[in-house]
Amino acid sequence: MLPDFDKNAAFIWACFAIGAGSLFVTILIVTLRARAARAAMTRAEARLRGDDAA
Amino acid sequence: MFSWFANPLRFMRLSNWLAPVCYVLAALLIGWGLWQGLWIVPKDEYQGGDIMRVMFVHVPAAWLAMASYMAMAAMSFVWFIWRHEVADIAAKSIAPLGAVWTAICLATGSIWGKPTWGTWWQWDDARMMSVLFMFFLFLGYMALRASMDTRQKAARAGAILAMVGAINVPLIKFSVEMFTSLHQNASVMTADGPKMAAVYLWPLLASALGHTFLFAGLVQTLMRAEIWDRRTAKANAKLMAEG
Amino acid sequence: MSPAPIFSAFRQALGEAWAGGAGALLPLGFFAGAAVLVPLGIGTDPATLRAVGPGILWVALALSSLVTLERIFQADTEDGALDLWLQTGAPASAIAGAKTFAHWLAAGLPLALISPLLALMFQAEASADLLRNAALYGLGGLAFYFWGGVGAALSATVRRGGLLISLIALPLYVPTAIFGALAMTDAPGSDSAPLFLAASTLFALAVAPFAMAAALRLAAD
Numbered sequence: 001m002l003p004d005f006d007k008n009a010a011f012i013w014a015c016f017a018i019g020a021g022s023l024f025v026t027i028l029i030v031t032l033r034a035r036a037a038r039a040a041m042t043r044a045e046a047r048l049r050g051d052d053a054a
Numbered sequence: 055m056f057s058w059f060a061n062p063l064r065f066m067r068l069s070n071w072l073a074p075v076c077y078v079l080a081a082l083l084i085g086w087g088l089w090q091g092l093w094i095v096p097k098d099e100y101q102g103g104d105i106m107r108v109m110f111v112h113v114p115a116a117w118l119a120m121a122s123y124m125a126m127a128a129m130s131f132v133w134f135i136w137r138h139e140v141a142d143i144a145a146k147s148i149a150p151l152g153a154v155w156t157a158i159c160l161a162t163g164s165i166w167g168k169p170t171w172g173t174w175w176q177w178d179d180a181r182m183m184s185v186l187f188m189f190f191l192f193l194g195y196m197a198l199r200a201s202m203d204t205r206q207k208a209a210r211a212g213a214i215l216a217m218v219g220a221i222n223v224p225l226i227k228f229s230v231e232m233f234t235s236l237h238q239n240a241s242v243m244t245a246d247g248p249k250m251a252a253v254y255l256w257p258l259l260a261s262a263l264g265h266t267f268l269f270a271g272l273v274q275t276l277m278r279a280e281i282w283d284r285r286t287a288k289a290n291a292k293l294m295a296e297g
Numbered sequence: 298m299s300p301a302p303i304f305s306a307f308r309q310a311l312g313e314a315w316a317g318g319a320g321a322l323l324p325l326g327f328f329a330g331a332a333v334l335v336p337l338g339i340g341t342d343p344a345t346l347r348a349v350g351p352g353i354l355w356v357a358l359a360l361s362s363l364v365t366l367e368r369i370f371q372a373d374t375e376d377g378a379l380d381l382w383l384q385t386g387a388p389a390s391a392i393a394g395a396k397t398f399a400h401w402l403a404a405g406l407p408l409a410l411i412s413p414l415l416a417l418m419f420q421a422e423a424s425a426d427l428l429r430n431a432a433l434y435g436l437g438g439l440a441f442y443f444w445g446g447v448g449a450a451l452s453a454t455v456r457r458g459g460l461l462i463s464l465i466a467l468p469l470y471v472p473t474a475i476f477g478a479l480a481m482t483d484a485p486g487s488d489s490a491p492l493f494l495a496a497s498t499l500f501a502l503a504v505a506p507f508a509m510a511a512a513l514r515l516a517a518d
Binding site: 016 | 088092093097102103104105107108111112115151154157158161162165166168169268272275276278279280282283285286289290292293
């Protein structure tokens, strides 16, 4: 149930949408970046160990 | 004290549990602040009615715009004096996140300004102008780091620029205030506003604290990604060396 | 330590910036060109031009300082002169300051000197105020050159560093531009603005050389 604003409702919702939207995108990008970095590291170190064993 | 944090392994162990804790606290605090701010607290007719609810996203963003730049400069200083790698990784990770919150502050401030001042952009508002220059400082820092060809050079150049920027911030703020005080009749809201009632204070503090925790969590996650990148680079270099 | 390397850096930079006179003509041309474009863009209404004239000249001065500064340290890093300066034992901050000051003398001061001419084109009344304003442009230009020098030193090893210098230096130009423009209005607070302008220039002179020195040591590595 959304609150009922006196006036300027579009402006208020725009502000909260911008805040929520940009923070959501930021969280998404940071999470994906971290996961990709960890995956790349795991692969590289596994290859390194594999070469050591061989 | 700084040396204790300077060890990347210790940082990885710490952030492994601290970052999730930050995220949980951020979700709780921002959630409560938004619920209070949007549904519970009464509107303030002095501040133009319901539009003042925007402060529950705008004020935390403004606080983080300033605080993140200062944190970045402090980390740059620590790196410059003691050369603790983790401090540089922190400064590098703070910059893009600080820029995001600074942009949110500018965007929400502009949208708030339209119904309140009747204009999207108020050149006469000292806070708006200061935050804009803050945004440029972040952009310059990121551009400078990106254009250096080695990590060490990026760290040194970035640290110098962040420190030069930080000592200029008070002067920039002072000059902007002098610039804007000429046209004070244009602004509807006074610098500090009427004394803020306690009903707004707690939700606002909760929101600001929540955003700070979210920021801290994201900084740690980005720092972890950076440290993983460096380990990848090291492993790849070893692979190359072994042929 | 003898001060000789500082003087020789100053002479070398002055010769470089002057470059047979063309060095001073180029920024002058840029300054005049940027200023002359404005009436073409905003129209020729004398009242409007009189109101915006001093501010336009500040903007043109800031932009032309950025254009001149792009190569100030770049040539030295490319031909190895920078390593030699740093080995002389003279403080790097003094050498960087001397070079920047020389560039201001060769390119910044001429801009201030022709500012009365451009002010007349912007419909200002011919009066002694124009000379006072020229002094303010000179003073503010010095601050622009020193902060721009920090940007130039930081991007000395960067290809196409000019754009980077602009992004780095513009926020640092803000106080000088504000105080300078304010000093040329009748607004309240304009009496003390020249003092603040002088203070911001002194601040730049005190801080920027050390930042330039740190950046040059980085460029030499």
